[in-house]
Amino acid sequence: MARITFITADKQRITLEEQAGSVMELAVDHDIPGIEARCSGVCSCGTCHVQVSEEWIHQLPEREADEEGVLEMFEDSAPRSRLSCQIQISEELDGLVVEVCPLDE
Numbered sequence: 001m002a003r004i005t006f007i008t009a010d011k012q013r014i015t016l017e018e019q020a021g022s023v024m025e026l027a028v029d030h031d032i033p034g035i036e037a038r039c040s041g042v043c044s045c046g047t048c049h050v051q052v053s054e055e056w057i058h059q060l061p062e063r064e065a066d067e068e069g070v071l072e073m074f075e076d077s078a079p080r081s082r083l084s085c086q087i088q089i090s091e092e093l094d095g096l097v098v099e100v101c102p103l104d105e
């Protein structure tokens, strides 16, 4: 089981527990605001963009080329940017903190 904390655009901290699936799926299942996941996790929309907290960014696997390509489309993309659909939950991620980056529309 892993505890994942989401920090929303209005600075709410929401901590959820899960043992499998992606961080995006966890967010969508619990209606975390700002995670739309329009492509349902096939790494093409970028509406699951998060910024991983500083202490966790180097503990995640490197971005794959697909993820890199999607993130390049966003002006607010940063070194800590990840697509939450590409982060698989495991016990090793217990305590992960991510900031939600909603689209400006």
Ligand code: FES
Pocket (backbone or CB within 6 Å): 024, 036, 037, 038, 039, 040, 041, 042, 043, 044, 045, 046, 047, 048, 070, 083, 084, 085, 086
């Ligand atoms: S849900 Fe579309 S890129 Fe993650």
